[in-house]
Structure formats: C-alpha cells, structure tokens
Amino acid sequence: GQQVMQIPQYQHVQEGEDFTTYCNSSTTLSNIQWYKQRPGGHPVFLIQLVKSGEVKKQKRLTFQFGEAKKNSSLHITATQTTDVGTYFCAGTGTYKYIFGTGTRLKVLA
Amino acid sequence: DAMVIQNPRYQVTQFGKPVTLSCSQTLNHNVMYWYQQKSSQAPKLLFHYYDKDFNNEADTPDNFQSRRPNTSFCFLDIRSPGLGDAAMYLCATSREIRDRGFWETQYFGPGTRLLVL
Numbered sequence: 001g002q003q004v005m006q007i008p009q010y011q012h013v014q015e016g017e018d019f020t021t022y023c024n025s026s027t028t029l030s031n032i033q034w035y036k037q038r039p040g041g042h043p044v045f046l047i048q049l050v051k052s053g054e055v056k057k058q059k060r061l062t063f064q065f066g067e068a069k070k071n072s073s074l075h076i077t078a079t080q081t082t083d084v085g086t087y088f089c090a091g092t093g094t095y096k097y098i099f100g101t102g103t104r105l106k107v108l109a
Numbered sequence: 110d111a112m113v114i115q116n117p118r119y120q121v122t123q124f125g126k127p128v129t130l131s132c133s134q135t136l137n138h139n140v141m142y143w144y145q146q147k148s149s150q151a152p153k154l155l156f157h158y159y160d161k162d163f164n165n166e167a168d169t170p171d172n173f174q175s176r177r178p179n180t181s182f183c184f185l186d187i188r189s190p191g192l193g194d195a196a197m198y199l200c201a202t203s204r205e206i207r208d209r210g211f212w213e214t215q216y217f218g219p220g221t222r223l224l225v226l
C-alpha cells in the first residue's frame with residue numbers, strides 16, 4: 001500500500017540554526033499538507049501544496065512540493081524554541097490522507 | 110468559535126469493557142475522521158464518514174466501530190478494548206467537494222486519551 005516516509009525521525013538543533021524535514025511518498029500525491037503537533041497536543045494545519053513544484057512561505061517556514069508530486073520538504077530558518085514539536089506531512093491519494101512518519105524537532109536554547 | 114470537540118479528554122476503561130468516544134463539530138463539515146495515535150507515532154486513519162457514507166480502512170480491527178447520527182456528531186465505539194488499544198484517539202473534520210481532485214484541510218479535535226487497565 002501507499003507509504004509516506006519522513007526523514008529525519010528526530011532532529012536536535014541549537015536555537016538560531018536552520019531545520020529541514022523531507023517527506024517522500026511511494027506514489028504520486030494529489031496534494032500534500034503539513035501539520036505541527038506540539039508535545040501533548042493535536043495536529044494543527046500549517047499549509048497545503050497542490051501544484052507540481054509549488055513553493056510557499058510562511059514567515060520563517062518554506063514549503064516545497066516536488067515536480068513529480070511524490071516528495072515535499074519543510075525548511076525552518078533560524079529556529080526558535082517555539083518551533084519545538086513533531087512535524088507531519090500528510091499526502092492525499094485518491095480518497096484519503098496518509099500521514100508521514102513525522103520528524104520530532106527539539107530546539108536547544 | 111467554530112471547532113471540533115471531543116469528549117471525554119481522558120477515558121479509563123477495563124480490559125474488555127466497551128467504551129464510546131464522542132466527537133462533535135460546529136464547522137458544518139461533511140467529512141469526519143477517526144484516527145488512532147500511539148506514542149511517538151503518526152496518526153493512523155481508522156475510518157471516515159464522507160457525508161453519510163462510511164469508509165473503513167482495510168486494516169482497522171472489527172473491534173472498532175463508528176456511528177454518525179447527524180452531520181455534527183460522530184462516535185467511536187470500541188467493543189472489547191485490549192491493552193493494545195490504549196492510545197490517543199483524534200477526531201478530525203474537513204469540508205470536501207466531490208471530484209475536486211484533492212482533499213481539503215483537516216481540523217483536529219484535542220483528542221481523547223484512552224487508558225485500558
């Protein structure tokens with residue numbers, strides 16, 4: 001079946017360093033969404049990418065959708081302690097979401 | 110504020126004792142989802158209702174059932190909870206338009222943490 005993998009699984013960075021997580025699907029996706037889940041919280045929607053090669057920015061966050069619509073990345077510039085959490089991509093195929101395995105980010109002050 | 114509400118936030122049940130988790134939404138979304146999330150894992154889709162149509166995931170155990178009596182409410186029934194069913198259960202909603210070609214943003218409730226003794 002369809003799988004969505006994320007790397008790395010964990011990432012520790014010093015505050016102010018950059019961070020990137022990569023999302024790879026075994027099949028072509030209709031669109032991809034990114035969610036952030038704080039420790040003890042629930043997933044919160046960040047952004048959706050629909051078009052091949054699409055790039056979107058939200059302040060320090062940059063999201064990309066691959067040309068083949070099978071991979072995506074999230075890049076955070078100059079991390080802050082408020083960025084701590086697990087970042088999930090969620091790919092959608094023909095009829096449902098598949099969540100990626102997640103990348104847990106820790107930011108050291 | 111429009112939102113997704115889950116009750117209870119914490120549920121303790123005994124091994125084999127049926128339990129029902131509830132979800133309500135004020136967003137008037139036509140799709141409601143139930144996910145199971147175990148510690149340090151991604152949310153795993155159990156099933157979803159697209160309007161009144163129930164869609165079960167192939168690997169969802171028969172022990173898990175769902176009901177959606179109306180647009181606003183959806184229930185997750187665990188008929189005979191086992192120790193392996195201890196997890197966070199997340200309800201989510203989205204507003205979908207058929208044949209649009211992609212799926213919309215999901216709005217998650219705060220979750221119900223289930224403990225099985």
